Amino acid sequence: MSKSADKHKIDFKKIDTLIKECEGKKWALIPLLQKIQEEIGYIPPEATRRIASSMGLYPVQVQGVISFYTQLYTKPQGRKVVRVCRGTACHVRGGKAILKLVKQHLGIDEGETSSDYEYTLETVACIGVCALAPNLVVGTATHGHMNPRKVAQLFTNKKDTE
Numbered sequence: 001m002s003k004s005a006d007k008h009k010i011d012f013k014k015i016d017t018l019i020k021e022c023e024g025k026k027w028a029l030i031p032l033l034q035k036i037q038e039e040i041g042y043i044p045p046e047a048t049r050r051i052a053s054s055m056g057l058y059p060v061q062v063q064g065v066i067s068f069y070t071q072l073y074t075k076p077q078g079r080k081v082v083r084v085c086r087g088t089a090c091h092v093r094g095g096k097a098i099l100k101l102v103k104q105h106l107g108i109d110e111g112e113t114s115s116d117y118e119y120t121l122e123t124v125a126c127i128g129v130c131a132l133a134p135n136l137v138v139g140t141a142t143h144g145h146m147n148p149r150k151v152a153q154l155f156t157n158k159k160d161t162e
């Protein structure tokens with residue numbers, strides 16, 4: 001087994017412990033999903049049946065909730081999530097070019113995670129700081145007035161962005 005596959009071996013013991021705490025409590029589905037994601041980093045699709053049977057739900061109901069909430073992930077995410085704004089204000093100030101540059105620097109497309117699990121790239125509709133457009137977020141840090149130089153500074157020494 002490769003190192004990266006080993007790194008993302010699913011810890012079902014941990015998941016089952018969390019599931020047991022919510023046994024039969026249908027109302028606790030969303031908090032349970034959030035807890036699993038906090039612990040494991042994502043919600044493995046293999047966990048869906050276990051969650052459903054413990055809570056008295058159908059697997060499709062659990063899947064429906066997971067796919068409704070975009071902040072719930074079904075695949076391992078990078079250590080840092082990069083969100084490039086595609087809102088109108090950012091778009092008219094060059095957001096599309098910024099996204100293209102970020103893709104080039106990270107070597108991944110939207111929705112993808114780098115092979116070293118360092119970065120996941122996403123786009124968002126608006127991050128609420130339109131006056132600083134174009135914007136992007138790395139982890140929890142917002143970076144405004146982005147330009148090619150700033151993108152290069154942020155991602156050339158990729159490990160130093162936070």
Ligand code: FES
Nearest residue numbers: 085087090126130
């Ligand atoms: S449109 Fe990008 S922050 Fe609002």
